[in-house]
Amino acid sequence: MSALRSVIDFAIGDAQAEKAVPPTGFTVRLTVFSAAAMAFLVVFALALSLAAGRLADRWSDELARSATVRISAPVEQMAAQTEAALNVLRTTEGVESARALTLEEQRELLAPWFGPELPLDALPLPQMIEVIETASGFDGDGLRLRLAGEVPGAVLDNHARWRGPLVSAASSLRLLGWVSIILIAFATGAMITLAANAALAANAQVIAVMRLVGARDSYIAQAFMRRFTLRALAGAAAGTVFGALALLLLPSASEEGGFLTGLGLQGAHWLLLILIPILAAVVAFLATRLAAHNTLRSLT
Secondary structure: OHHHHHHHHHHHOOOOHHHHOOOOOHHHHHHHHHHHHHHHHHHHHHHHHHHHHHHHHHHHHHHHOEEEEEEOOOHHHHHHHHHHHHHHHHOOOOEEEEEEOOHHHHHHHHHHHHOOOOOHHHOOOOEEEEEEEOOOOOOHHHHHHHHHHHOOOEEEEOOHHHHHHHHHHHHHHHHHHHHHHHHHHHHHHHHHHHHHHHHHHHOHHHHHHHHHOOOOHHHHHHHHHHHHHHHHHHHHHHHHHHHHHHHHHOOOOEOOOEHHHOOOOOHHHHHHHHHHHHHHHHHHHHHHHHHHHHHHHHOO
């Protein structure tokens, strides 16, 4: 109850104490604008981080249990070698399923690079076999040896050589998003500290009069902390709203667009936006508290 009462008293404020805080001027505009701009940037940093996390998880889950067998052989031997490779895969422990891709499916795989009208019938393309592993997986080295002995034209690719770098890149991008949020929070604190110091210095005479009539520094600092915290809260709330609207205008996730069309927030992640103005208010409170106590000490 005492903590709730303190929060209510802080929100209500003291009209006498707030006479030391300038109600208008560049410090007000600086605080509100910086909080709004930083909150806008945090929305996109958060969306980038969460989207990168989803991408890393998806790549890790989807590619971890998939592999490909590529068969290169003369046309007259292709069908026989494909069937032989399928027989090897079906009798391999750890292989959940294996199927040869149709001509249409291979055309779809190559379409992003060569266009949809690629004449596959006239090209000596290898036959691709999609392999899905069980949860326990299969022995890749052992399977390669079996394929080499029974299907000379078959090559196994378990995606490990390029799955790892992709997942690592997406994870690094997620980390970069969180680091950006931390840096934005520090930058917001620095801007608000600058504005608070300027406001305190500009009202040095008013503060001196308040001290003469018995006002304590903690009483004066409380007024500055309240004003700057509420200004940062209002500015960050506006910036968050504009950032959320901008996210809504981004194209939705699609297979064709890949990562660039999946930068929006999904599901319960939208609720995280509520925390941005609260974070800005906390940063403003701490920054103003530090600035007020340091500046009031220097004015004695």
